[in-house]
Amino acid sequence: xxxxxxxSEDQRQILDAAASMLDADFDxxxxxxxxxxxxxxIAEFGAFSLALDxxxxxxxxxxxxxxLLHVQFGRHIIxxxxxxxxxxxxxAAESELIDLxxxxxxxxxxxxxxxxxxxxxxxxxxxxxxxxxxxxxxIAKTTVVANNPGFGHFVPITDVAFDEDAIVATxxxxxxxxxxxxxxxxxxLGIAEATRDLAVSYxxxxxxxxxxxxxxxxxxxxxxxxxxGAEMLSAQLDMAAIALRDGRDDATFQVAALRLLAPxxxxxxxxxxxxIHGGMGFSAEADAHRFLKQAHVLRLIGDAAxxxxxxxxxxxxxPRLGG
Amino acid sequence: xxxxxxxxxxxxxxxxRTWLAGxxxxxxxxxxxxxxxxxxxxxxxxxxxxxxxxxxxxADYGGRGLSPExxxxxxxxxxxxxxxxxLDCTFVALNHAGPTLIACGTDEQKAFHLPRxxxxxxxxxxxxxxxxxxxxxASLSTSAVIDGDVLVVNGQKIWSSYADIADFxxxxxxxxxxxxxxxxxxxxICDMKAPGITxxxxxxxxxVCHFAEVFYDDVRIPxxxxxxxxxxxxxxxxxxxGFERKTAAMGLQLDLSVRIEDLxxxxxxxxxxxxxxxLGLLRxxxxxxxxxxxxxxxxxxxxxxxxxxxxxxFAELAQHIHRLAMDILGPDALLMSQPTHDYLEAYSxxxxxxxxxxxxxxxxxxxxxxxxx
Ligand SMILES: Cc1cc2nc3c(=O)[nH]c(=O)nc-3n(C[C@H](O)[C@H](O)[C@H](O)COP(=O)(O)OP(=O)(O)OC[C@H]3O[C@@H](n4cnc5c(N)ncnc54)[C@H](O)[C@@H]3O)c2cc1C
Numbered sequence: 136x137x138x139x140x141x142x143s144e145d146q147r148q149i150l151d152a153a154a155s156m157l158d159a160d161f162d163x164x165x166x167x168x169x170x171x172x173x174x175x176x177i178a179e180f181g182a183f184s185l186a187l188d189x190x191x192x193x194x195x196x197x198x199x200x201x202x203l204l205h206v207q208f209g210r211h212i213i214x215x216x217x218x219x220x221x222x223x224x225x226x227a228a229e230s231e232l233i234d235l236x237x238x239x240x241x242x243x244x245x246x247x248x249x250x251x252x253x254x255x256x257x258x259x260x261x262x263x264x265x266x267x268x269x270x271x272x273x274i275a276k277t278t279v280v281a282n283n284p285g286f287g288h289f290v291p292i293t294d295v296a297f298d299e300d301a302i303v304a305t306x307x308x309x310x311x312x313x314x315x316x317x318x319x320x321x322x323x324l325g326i327a328e329a330t331r332d333l334a335v336s337y338x339x340x341x342x343x344x345x346x347x348x349x350x351x352x353x354x355x356x357x358x359x360x361x362x363x364g365a366e367m368l369s370a371q372l373d374m375a376a377i378a379l380r381d382g383r384d385d386a387t388f389q390v391a392a393l394r395l396l397a398p399x400x401x402x403x404x405x406x407x408x409x410x411i412h413g414g415m416g417f418s419a420e421a422d423a424h425r426f427l428k429q430a431h432v433l434r435l436i437g438d439a440a441x442x443x444x445x446x447x448x449x450x451x452x453x454p455r456l457g458g
Numbered sequence: 459x460x461x462x463x464x465x466x467x468x469x470x471x472x473x474x475r476t477w478l479a480g481x482x483x484x485x486x487x488x489x490x491x492x493x494x495x496x497x498x499x500x501x502x503x504x505x506x507x508x509x510x511x512x513x514x515x516x517a518d519y520g521g522r523g524l525s526p527e528x529x530x531x532x533x534x535x536x537x538x539x540x541x542x543x544x545l546d547c548t549f550v551a552l553n554h555a556g557p558t559l560i561a562c563g564t565d566e567q568k569a570f571h572l573p574r575x576x577x578x579x580x581x582x583x584x585x586x587x588x589x590x591x592x593x594x595x596a597s598l599s600t601s602a603v604i605d606g607d608v609l610v611v612n613g614q615k616i617w618s619s620y621a622d623i624a625d626f627x628x629x630x631x632x633x634x635x636x637x638x639x640x641x642x643x644x645x646x647i648c649d650m651k652a653p654g655i656t657x658x659x660x661x662x663x664x665x666v667c668h669f670a671e672v673f674y675d676d677v678r679i680p681x682x683x684x685x686x687x688x689x690x691x692x693x694x695x696x697x698x699x700g701f702e703r704k705t706a707a708m709g710l711q712l713d714l715s716v717r718i719e720d721l722x723x724x725x726x727x728x729x730x731x732x733x734x735x736x737l738g739l740l741r742x743x744x745x746x747x748x749x750x751x752x753x754x755x756x757x758x759x760x761x762x763x764x765x766x767x768x769x770x771x772f773a774e775l776a777q778h779i780h781r782l783a784m785d786i787l788g789p790d791a792l793l794m795s796q797p798t799h800d801y802l803e804a805y806s807x808x809x810x811x812x813x814x815x816x817x818x819x820x821x822x823x824x825x826x827x828x829x830x831x
Contacts, residue, residue: 137460137462137463137464137467137527138460138461138462138463138526138527138530138752138755138756139459139756139757140461140752140756140757141459141758142459143459146459199459335826335827335828339827339828339829346829347828347829349822349828349829350828350829350830350831352818352819352831354828355818355819355822355823355828356815356818356819356822358821358822358826359770359817359819359821359822359826362767362821362822362825363767363770363771363821366750366767366768366771367743367746367749367750367771370746370749370750370752370753371745371746371749371750373459373753374461374748374749374752377460377461378461381461381462388745389745389749391742392741392742392745392746393742393746395738395739396739396742396743396746399739441729442738442741443734443737443738443741447715447718447719447741447745449534449537449538449716449719449744449748450719451537451538451539451716451719451720452475452538452539452540453539453540454720455540455716455720456484456485456486456796457486457796
């Protein structure tokens with residue numbers, strides 16, 4: 136076989152190991168605010184340096200394994216630190232700020248769109264996402280403009296102002312931007328899968344009118360739609376991750392397609408998951424709403440290139456007969 | 459996980475591309491009747507002459523037995539070169555009847571039919587649906603009694619595509635009058651020229667006659683035309699379920715990636731406009747459908763029902779793409795043309811071969827394990 140999309144034994148092992156770690160310490164019902172102290176657990180696992188080369192302290196895995204790992208982060212609603220850290224590590228390495236690589240890998244980085252810091256408390260650096268540029272800034276050199284508890288008490292937001300001297304490193308590398316888009320999309324896929332699974336299992340146990348609600352077609356069809364969305368996204372994640380890892384010509388196109396679909400599927404699955412849980416779904420005590428909110432956070436970071444600006448690998452050779 | 463094509467595969471791609479560039483017909487296919495049949499059989503005969511027919515069939519039966527890598531290469535080159543739609547009157551024979559005979563037929567059945575199918579010399583239709591048995595296929599009532607070594611068939615089928623121009627029909631009938639539902643059905647080869655058969659073509663909403671009603675009035679079919687065992691027809695009808703992922707349906711799925719490119723070129727939408735947004739989204743969805751298609755070839759499916767996920771995604775995406783095509787056409791959407799024809803035809807995608815609702819039931823019950831109704 137020259138083409139094979141089955142997970143390899145090595146991949147299964149690393150993913151199983153990650154799953155055990157996450158199941159043990161990052162139950163989706165946990166107190167998310169306490170996570171800031173627990174990011175070290177994920178860093179210790181090597182998650183943020185998985186695909187860095189061994190010289191930069193990495194484990195020598197590839198982007199494909201890294202993307203699959205981030206699907207699991209999505210399933211466990213891990214802070215956006217988990218995206219900022221591996222991107223910042225690459226940015227620091229690219230800028231030859233080797234001593235910073237260590238800090239970045241340790242997870243002391245956060246994401247912000249413009250000057251809006253997400254989950255900023257205790258962090259030293261922030262990664263700033265612009266459509267065609269990434270910047271690493273030193274939070275100590277910013278000034279706080281406003282604090283906000285975050286929508287639905289989900290994640291604290293800090294608006295900051297900063298000027299040139301706060302900027303530690305900048306990159307407009309398309310490859311790095313594509314990696315960020317890939318990892319964000321992978322986490323959104325994790326949300327799409329987790330909400331599908333949560334909804335399906337609830338539909339199997341919750342009984343009304345004398346039967347499981349999953350026996351009703353309206354519920355079945357919601358679940359089927361969630362399965363189709365997740366499958367579509369998952370197939371495209373494989374395609375994009377492999378293209379990016381192998382430096383294929385269509386890599387940026389595949390990532391752009393993935394990144395466009397990912398928030399839509401994640402938000403729709405999260406919506407259906409809430410709906411299928413009824414009143415329970417609307418309550419803050421159930422987990423469904425957390426996935427929805429995390430999808431809203433993720434969709435604001437790690438943009439891909441505009442898809443219509445790119446060339447499709449399926450361009451026809453001549454015009455269609457008869458128009 | 460890898461998606462690498464060997465140098466030999468790349469040579470195959472070049473050979474396919476070159477052959478298609480020199481051989482794809484310059485005219486579109488007529489939509490119906492003998493002219494549609496002639497167009498399709500001429501094309502298949504030409505493919506066969508040069509070794510490009512039956513590409514997924516085993517070599518023993520006149521096919522190419524191509525690897526999954528080469529199947530995907532072939533169909534991608536095929537649609538990019540604008541070769542004729544795979545969903546023509548040869549589709550049932552090449553992708554359903556033929557593979558069923560390969561899996562369940564006798565040596566005589568195979569020796570007679572397979573060479574004719576793969577060279578475009580015989581056209582098949584499918585006679586499963588009945589006026590009162592559509593989604594609930596197992597309730598079908600067209601039946602046969604045994605008279606010596608023949609089956610005598612009476613009843614009616616409907617929606618049988620290309621029945622008016624077909625030579626043979628894969629016919630699913632009740633052969634045990636005491637039986638209920640899936641039990642007691644048989645899968646038989648019906649000669650469409652047999653006395654007692656009446657075919658009435660039905661015009662579809664696109665204004666085309668390619669499906670038909672078929673009436674059976676004491677039609678005599680030799681028992682030797684039963685495929686698999688008598689009264690075991692349901693199992694025979696289901697054997698191709700696993701084969702489906704390697705059929706030309708892949709060509710239809712991949713073709714959506716080309717269709718969206720046509721629309722993008724035709725629309726010339728202003729960046730940021732609502733039309734550009736829709737084009738971008740559909741382009742991404744077509745790319746993802748392509749990824750799903752590759753996955754069906756290169757990854758072990760979790761269940762035999764996984765095909766329903768791709769099939770339904772394809773059907774609905776096709777409808778969305780054609781709908782956008784209508785919007786882009788503006789007032790020209792009212793004219794008879796290839797794009798308006800294609801738009802109207804696309805309404806069948808969520809009905810034919812199992813409706814969208816039935817596919818969703820299958821996904822929910824067979825893949826996700828939700829309780830049966
Ligand atoms: C273009 C075209 C070509 C075709 N070609 C062939 C052919 O060559 N050979 C052949 O044998 N047949 C063919 N068919 C028939 C096709 O297989 C049937 O139309 C299809 O199986 C649906 O059956 P029906 O039309 O009787 O609809 P029905 O089964 O009557 O369905 C009507 C509506 O009810 C819904 N419904 C039914 N049951 C359920 C349920 N349990 N849960 C939820 N909703 C349900 C359906 O989804 C649909 O929306 C063709 C159809 C088309 C449109």
